[in-house]
């Protein structure tokens with residue numbers, strides 16, 4: 001049997017730093033648990049542009065299609081702000097999502113007990129919070145045509161197209177129902193069916209798919225009301241399914257509720273490959289944080305927990321994933337904190353490397 | 364000189380109840396301050412559909428175009444859920460916005476001192492919060508063509524179009540800069556320029572308009588980061604300007620931060636009419652709340668404060684507006700609360716009418 005393969009794309013900003021800590025975890029699994037990954041590494045985002053003039057080289061794209069899972073750090077930075085839209089760092093990430101057809105983006109918003117105080121929300125509102133946002137990731141306004149900036153009369157007009165086919169909605173809805181079955185059996189679908197026809201179709205198809213999951217309690221909410229309800233009382237939710245653009249905003253909002261953005265992983269899953277594993281890319285919810293890049297201040301936990309998601313969803317190693325998650329929890333319980341998890345003055349924060357070492361020690 | 368004219372559209376659900384309290388305020392201004400409005404009343408939303416088979420009759424539309432200001436309660440309700448998209452209650456409201464060309468939607472998110480405890484956010488995060496969201500209201504994905512549900516191959520596809528011209532962005536940006544000049548001179552513009560070309564044009568035009576307002580500190584933020592930052596530390600913002608769809612979500616989010624949704628008014632303003640007054644529609648941020656309609660439980664303050672905004676923006680009666688706002692504050696300070704502003708058991712809430720009477724008494 002060949003080893004499971006993993007393509008690591010550290011990317012820009014704090015990406016390389018947090019990924020270095022994941023490497024320590026991977027090494028630990030090899031040395032102590034006899035679980036060896038075939039790891040390769042490549043460029044994505046601004047660093048790929050710097051080397052190749054494109055945010056994702058075709059060779060990297062091809063590699064991503066072949067491996068069992070991709071682990072990505074973060075992309076982007078002010079250095080690339082002036083670049084043309086088509087070669088911005090983000091396009092590298094979007095190309096990976098699109099060409100790997102990763103339609104189901106799982107974004108857990110989980111409040112870590114040790115960090116409940118750190119949220120801007122009241123402790124009772126967020127303590128124990130554990131919701132999963134399933135965001136459609138390969139369609140909608142992110143990829144719809146026509147798009148662009150056009151001349152019209154004597155002025156310009158900016159155009160993007162929101163577009164969803166029934167089958168696109170069907171498959172992401174199914175993945176959300178499957179997840180709901182494994183969790184609290186509650187699913188809330190969010191759109192703007194009162195204003196957008198694409199939302200009407202969305203609601204219709206999700207309702208239809210729901211008939212195959214009679215045990216799941218399905219509800220529908222307008223996305224603006226969803227933003228409100230997430231803010232007011234997030235624990236009313238279990239799984240939320242929504243489109244690419246609403247999912248972008250709502251999952252960031254949900255992440256921020258927990259107060260521990262530096263802790264949150266994500267998985268982007270596609271259809272099963274020949275080996276039965278889904279196409280998959282794992283990445284932290286946080287961005288490249290150029291303001292603290294290279295200073296050893298970044299929190300590696302979101303990236304480490306993204307690797308835990310890879311263990312669970314790509315490699316059927318649920319127990320190992322849980323072991324890793326518990327190690328992270330144990331480190332938090334010891335009071336070890338990177339700078340993002342501290343709001344008091346006078347405490348010296350752990351560095352990125354110290355945090356990674358602590359997780360390895362806890363393993 | 365003729366009296367200023369006001370068209371009242373109570374609408375559905377709790378609309379008529381809260382509007383009845385505004386009528387008391389209007390009467391008070393007539394009796395005690397000699398300020399008399401020519402008030403007419405008409406139907407919008409579900410109730411208009413019930414009577415006329417359309418959520419906004421052409422005669423009502425024509426009246427709205429003629430008056431100095433429109434005051435609207437709320438539209439919608441489960442009774443109308445099965446109606447075809449084109450005759451849903453919401454279409455009545457959207458037609459008013461579009462045909463009156465009300466491009467600048469002002470949504471203050473203000474935390475009332477007496478209510479700071481009521482937010483799901485920590486008191487220090489929201490106490491004293493006072494931000495203004497300026498939402499573009501007549502374009503974007505709400506009105507862009509093509510739109511609809513179409514057959515494509517052997518399945519259906521739902522399509523909506525996000526569309527912004529330079530002049531549409533220019534005019535709403537200007538209104539936001541003007542507001543910023545009267546406030547804290549800080550403006551943050553939100554879009555997804557990293558993903559959407561319409562966002563690129565938005566950022567470009569806002570930047571250009573900013574050159575006419577060198578005193579205003581302009582910043583740009585991606586809308587997902589905006590949702591995060593609003594949740595994390597909303598007091599970093601003064602005025603926010605954003606498009607129709609992002610504005611829908613972000614203003615609801617901001618409203619919910621304050622914990623006092625039942626307190627929040629809004630103004631939708633268009634170009635100046637012949638008399639120099641802007642076309643204007645005022646409405647509470649909350650919806651029709653069908654679950655509590657007809658029970659005397661609704662909080663009339665948002666609608667009363669919408670009338671205060673009308674005094675300020677349509678009738679140049681800033682002092683009278685402030686007087687009314689202070690009356691509402693005084694009532695809160697007395698501890699008078701409708702049910703939505705109470706989270707303890709055992710206190711009997713004020714009814715809608717009692718709250719309205721208390722405001723009149725405080726005046």
Ligand SMILES: CC(C)[C@H](C(=O)O)[C@@H](O)C(=O)O
Pocket residue numbers: 090093094248557558587
């Ligand atoms: C970097 C950007 C293109 C991306 C998105 O908008 O999807 C990010 O915000 C995310 O949520 O993963």
Ligand SMILES: CC(C)[C@H](C(=O)O)[C@@H](O)C(=O)O
Pocket residue numbers: 194195224453456457611
């Ligand atoms: C009722 C609905 C059409 C409306 C909107 O989406 O604009 C509402 O949510 C609002 O924000 O005023």
